[in-house]
Amino acid sequence: MTSITKLGWTALVLALAVVVIDQATKAWILTGLNLPLRASVQLAGPFYLTMVWNPGVSFVGGFLQAHKEAVRWLLAAFSIGVAGVLVSWVRKAERPLFAIAIGLVIGGAIGNVVDRIRFGAVADFIDVSRLIYFPWIFNVADSAITVGICLLLVDMLRQDGKERAKRAPQDAA
Numbered sequence: 001m002t003s004i005t006k007l008g009w010t011a012l013v014l015a016l017a018v019v020v021i022d023q024a025t026k027a028w029i030l031t032g033l034n035l036p037l038r039a040s041v042q043l044a045g046p047f048y049l050t051m052v053w054n055p056g057v058s059f060v061g062g063f064l065q066a067h068k069e070a071v072r073w074l075l076a077a078f079s080i081g082v083a084g085v086l087v088s089w090v091r092k093a094e095r096p097l098f099a100i101a102i103g104l105v106i107g108g109a110i111g112n113v114v115d116r117i118r119f120g121a122v123a124d125f126i127d128v129s130r131l132i133y134f135p136w137i138f139n140v141a142d143s144a145i146t147v148g149i150c151l152l153l154v155d156m157l158r159q160d161g162k163e164r165a166k167r168a169p170q171d172a173a
Helices: 006-032 069-090 096-119 140-172
Strands: 040-044 047-054 122-127
Touching: 006 069, 006 096, 006 122, 006 140, 069 096, 096 122, 096 140, 122 140
Parallel strands: none
Antiparallel strands: 040 047, 047 122
16 A cells, blocks of 8 residues: 555545535535525625535636536546546655645645545635625635645746756856
8 A cells, every 4th residue: 555644644634524515504504505596695704605516627607517427527537547646646745834735726626526426526615705806605615625736836936946046056157
């Protein structure tokens, strides 16, 4: 069996936490608050909970609207495949920021694929469009993916900077 680094385990536990939090908030939105019947509820000030079913890839009105069952299952399979590749990639994680970033992306991808399999679409409900011009409605999984990708970019830039700093004395000679 292939070993997993401590940071790899950290990433996998974080991914599990994201899935649990994402699914718990969606359960509350769908059954506790019964948002599908209420459509939109003001949470606090400019923050609203607005129910949208997203059959596509990203945010409301997402790319590749999955009105056909084949596309639904293709998107689910693709998301599972991406999560699987990321799991194999993070097993050898040696940088904390990288592990956190990949854990967030894995958890977000799995959280949304659970919806896609259960409902045929992803439940989106976080609405901040009245606060800032941000026309998309999203969920916890979407947020985890977005933050994870941003952290991954920061990690890559930091690594690139470190590699350039190592090469600088060689380049000067």
